[in-house]
Amino acid sequence: xxxxxxxxxxxxxxxxxxxxxxxxxxxxxxxxxxxxxxxxxxxxxxxxxxxxxxxxxxxxxxxxxxxxxxxxxxxxxxx
Numbered sequence: 001x002x003x004x005x006x007x008x009x010x011x012x013x014x015x016x017x018x019x020x021x022x023x024x025x026x027x028x029x030x031x032x033x034x035x036x037x038x039x040x041x042x043x044x045x046x047x048x049x050x051x052x053x054x055x056x057x058x059x060x061x062x063x064x065x066x067x068x069x070x071x072x073x074x075x076x077x078x079x
Contacts, residue, residue: 002074010056016051017051024049028048
């Protein structure tokens with residue numbers, strides 16, 4: 001993130017959807033079932049494993065709100 005152009009991060013993130021295989025979907029379903037204590041709907045599962053530009057945008061916004069930049073996180077972590 002530090003020094004990597006936003007467009008490159010977004011492109012890599014969006015391309016990761018093609019890497020989600022059935023094993024990951026099933027593992028996520030089982031993990032959520034164990035955490036929640038019941039089966040989750042296929043719609044909820046799809047939301048968890050899906051790749052949406054809004055998701056990463058929200059992450060960047062949260063980091064910028066809390067830390068000001070990704071560079072600041074690196075500095076905070078090294079202190």
